[in-house]
Amino acid sequence: MTDTTTVVAMPSDRSTNFDWGAVIGGALIATALSFVLFAFGSAAGIASVSPYSWNNPSGMTLTIVGAAYVSIVMIGSFLVGGYFAGRYRRPSGAASVEERQSRDGAHGLLMWALALLVGIAVAYWSTAAVVSGASGAAAGAAAVAARSDGVTTALDRMMRINTDPASTAAPQNSRAEIARVLSASALTRGEITNEDRDYVARLVAAEARIAPEEARKRVDGAIEQAKAAADTARKAAAGIAFLIGALSIVAAGAAYWAAMAGGRERDSNVWR
Structure with missing residues (x-):
């Protein structure tokens, strides 16, 4: 006697291929997680340096550790956000496996773009709020x-x-x-x-x-x-800009991969 498995197509009630709720949720999670980890890293970096000690880490050591920490935080945050976007988006009806994976990856990229824009906006407005009081008096002079x-x-x-x-x-x-x-x-x-x-x-x-x-x-x-x-100073600024750009591209790939992984986890529970 041979066992047979019947795959039932799940109908989709959406008029678009994108589930913006999952995209926005993943972007918010990635942004919040990155800000929390950056705050923790900043506190740890400040605590590691003391004006009363002669055994402070060198500038090169702090630069290397800081760059490594920023890399881990950026990539890790987008991995979590991408997984959320792919795992919790609604199924794509009777689409093939390849199509579902492609749509999952697209949701990860959308999450990456939205989280990046939100992070830039929050950082900009936070910086503007901090310096606005001091800059008013100095602007005239x-x-x-x-x-x-x-x-x-x-x-x-x-x-x-x-x-x-x-x-x-x-x-x-x-x-x-x-x-x-x-x-x-x-x-x-x-x-x-x-x-x-x-x-x-x-x-x-x-x-x-x-x-x-x-x-x-x-x-x-x-x-x-x-x-x-x-x-x-010019070379340092160029190096920082290059590092941020390279990390953003790597984070986009990580979000794409994590969204597909989340989609596979979703399909293993929906389609069986």
């Missing part, structure tokens, strides 16, 4: 400073004191003038004219009471250090 920056630089050049390299008396507010010259020349345009370089070297020589040649070396070294610091 920053705008005035930005408008007067070119005028201040022009006035500095017109009113420059003809410093004597042999003099040991430094002009008043020489440090503020040096800062303005470096900000307007070396850091903003990426270069400094020989006239500005010589003038700053004379100011440094008078302020530090050193020989002009030594002052010129110090100015050149400070300019190169400032450029190196700016280049390092």
Whole structure:
């Protein structure tokens, strides 16, 4: 006697292929889980560093651990959200196994996109709320400073004191003038004219009471250090952006796979 198994098609009462309730639920779960884990990781990172200890982890160690933790949180959160979206979406009627898996994966991708947008929106509005109080008072001063920056630089050049390299008396507010010259020349345009370089070297020589040649070396070294610091910050920002982009793509694949796994678990209970 041969046993036979009859597969009964479950009718679908939906007019669309997408179950938005499962997608939204998975996105909310992924977003909430990631924020909770990020808060826990931030607290652990702050607790691991103490201003009263000489045995704090190095910057490289904190960077590696932080990047690994962010990777685990992002991928893990989207795995959970994708599984939820695939597991709890309503069946697709008499669709084939391949079609059901494709739809499950599509729900995982939709969940990933929605959770990513929600996370970006929450992070943006949270940051805006934190800085809005402080930025209000600083905005007016920053705008005035930005408008007067070119005028201040022009006035500095017109009113420059003809410093004597042999003099040991430094002009008043020489440090503020040096800062303005470096900000307007070396850091903003990426270069400094020989006239500005010589003038700053004379100011440094008078302020530090050193020989002009030594002052010129110090100015050149400070300019190169400032450029190196700016280049390092630029590379770090590019690396962080690349890491976030790569993790987002990997998280999308994880959500797709988890949604199909959740769909298989759903079908094993619905179709038998």
